[in-house]
Each structure stands twice: as structure tokens, then as C-alpha cells.
Amino acid sequence: MDLTDLAWPAVAALPKDTPVVFPIAALEQHGHHLPLFTDSLLLGEIVRRVKERFSKTIVFAPLTWLGNSDHHLDFAGTLSAAPRTYLDLLNGLAENFVRHGFNRLVFINGHGGNDVPGKQAVFELRQRHRDRSDLLFLLATYWSLGAKPWETLPALQQREMGHACEWETSMMLKLAPQLVGDFRATTPVEAGNPFTPAARGWITKDRTMPGHIGSPHLATPEKGEHLLNVFAAEVAALLERVIAWDGRSWNG
Numbered sequence: 562m563d564l565t566d567l568a569w570p571a572v573a574a575l576p577k578d579t580p581v582v583f584p585i586a587a588l589e590q591h592g593h594h595l596p597l598f599t600d601s602l603l604l605g606e607i608v609r610r611v612k613e614r615f616s617k618t619i620v621f622a623p624l625t626w627l628g629n630s631d632h633h634l635d636f637a638g639t640l641s642a643a644p645r646t647y648l649d650l651l652n653g654l655a656e657n658f659v660r661h662g663f664n665r666l667v668f669i670n671g672h673g674g675n676d677v678p679g680k681q682a683v684f685e686l687r688q689r690h691r692d693r694s695d696l697l698f699l700l701a702t703y704w705s706l707g708a709k710p711w712e713t714l715p716a717l718q719q720r721e722m723g724h725a726c727e728w729e730t731s732m733m734l735k736l737a738p739q740l741v742g743d744f745r746a747t748t749p750v751e752a753g754n755p756f757t758p759a760a761r762g763w764i765t766k767d768r769t770m771p772g773h774i775g776s777p778h779l780a781t782p783e784k785g786e787h788l789l790n791v792f793a794a795e796v797a798a799l800l801e802r803v804i805a806w807d808g809r810s811w812n813g
């Protein structure tokens with residue numbers, strides 16, 4: 562179900578254990594060859610593919626395109642909600658639906674910069690409602706759900722999500738090739754080792770001058786279709802688990 566298409570009495574009449582999904586993405590620089598709306602377009606497509614399976618069982622809020630992209634602000638066009646603003650935004654979205662009585666709230670994320678504030682938001686939500694045992698707050702980033710897309714398509718060279726990289730460029734070639742610039746002219750930018758496994762604070766220009774990280778020149782639309790399929794399947798599997806949750810257990 563699309564939240565945008567429902568009248569309020571229809572929302573009020575839904576079983577309160579109906580999961581509510583908030584897709585969250587960004588509008589930020591994606592190198593010289595991809596549009597600013599890349600993360601929102603890609604997550605929108607993954608959610609579109611997933612939604613068909615849950616047309617009667619899950620409410621999907623419209624995609625929130627404004628994300629936390631402060632680390633990209635050295636690149637023109639990027640729009641960002643500052644980290645604390647974004648944290649409040651996510652808390653508020655979820656609180657609205659707690660107020661409406663729903664108890665399974667899921668952020669599906671399509672932008673790396675949303676990961677830390679998203680996890681903080683679900684942490685804070687649980688602390689605030691600590692007297693409730695029936696609440697489930699989740700944050701899931703679509704490429705971090707365990708998929709190893711290269712195992713079923715060995716032509717994929719990257720082993721992790723970069724930025725405007727082989728993976729994102731491939732998915733954009735499948736989804737909106739008319740928006741993809743000269744990706745073949747790009748030079749690979751390695752992810753490097755920033756004191757891993759420590760977490761290092763960074764801004765994007767610490768890592769890349771053109772704006773991409775990874776190997777966009779390797780992109781093909783066939784790789785893109787495979788990646789979209791694999792990621793949609795991972796998100797769908799998670800949502801099946803949310804539906805199957807018994808409403809109280811730690812395990813899900």
C-alpha cells in the first residue's frame with residue numbers, strides 16, 4: 562500500500578502490526594557522470610520492485626529524498642540535512658506512526674551518510690518507548706543486508722558499495738541511461754584503507770577529487786539489472802521477517 566494513496570480512515574482501520582516502511586535516500590553529488598538524485602532514483606526503483614510483493618501487507622511512505630550529506634558539501638548541488646537535523650527528522654517520522662498506533666517501523670536506507678544517524682534514531686526511539694515490549698524499530702541499508710552479488714555474476718569487480726561506482730553506475734545505466742554521462746572516461750578511485758577497522762571521520766574530498774569512489778568505467782546495464790534484483794530480493798526477505806515477527810521476541 563502507498564501511504565500517499567490512502568484516506569486517513571483506511572490508515573486508522575489497518576491492523577496496528579502492519580509494517581510501515583520509510584524509504585530514505587539523498588540528493589548529493591555523484592561524480593562527473595551521475596545525477597544528483599542517484600541515491601533516490603536507485604532506492605525508489607528497489608522499493609518499486611519490492612512493493613509489488615507487499616501490496617496488501619505493508620504501508621510504504623513516500624521516499625524521503627533529503628538525507629545527511631554534509632560530507633559531500635564541497636561539491637556543488639548537494640543538499641543536506643545536518644546530522645542532528647536529520648536525526649530529529651527520522652525520530653519525528655517514526656514518532657508520527659507510533660502516535661498513529663503502529664508498532665513495526667522500518668527505515669530502508671539508500672545512502673551511506675544516513676546510516677549512522679539512522680541507527681542512532683532507532684536507538685533513541687527504543688529508549689524513549691522503553692515501557693513498550695511490542696515495538697520494532699529497524700534501519701536497513703539495502704547493500705548491507707548480506708548480498709554477495711558477484712557470486713551470481715562474476716563479471717562484477719567491486720566487492721563493496723563505493724560511490725558513483727561500478728555498482729551505482731550500472732544500476733543507473735539500467736534505470737535511466739539518459740542521465741548517465743561519460744562513465745567510460747572516469748579513472749578508478751580506490752576505497753583505500755583509512756585505518757580500518759577503526760572508524761575515521763572523513764569528508765568526501767579527503768578521498769576523491771572527481772567525486773566517485775570505485776570503478777565506474779566497468780559499469781554495464783546487465784550488471785545493473787542483476788544488482789537491482791539482488792538488492793530488491795534482500796530487502797523483500799527482510800520485510801518478510803518483519804511480517805513474520807511474533808510481536809515480542811528478541812529474535813526475528
Ligand SMILES: [Zn+2]
Nearest residue numbers: 599600725729
Ligand atoms: Zn549513491
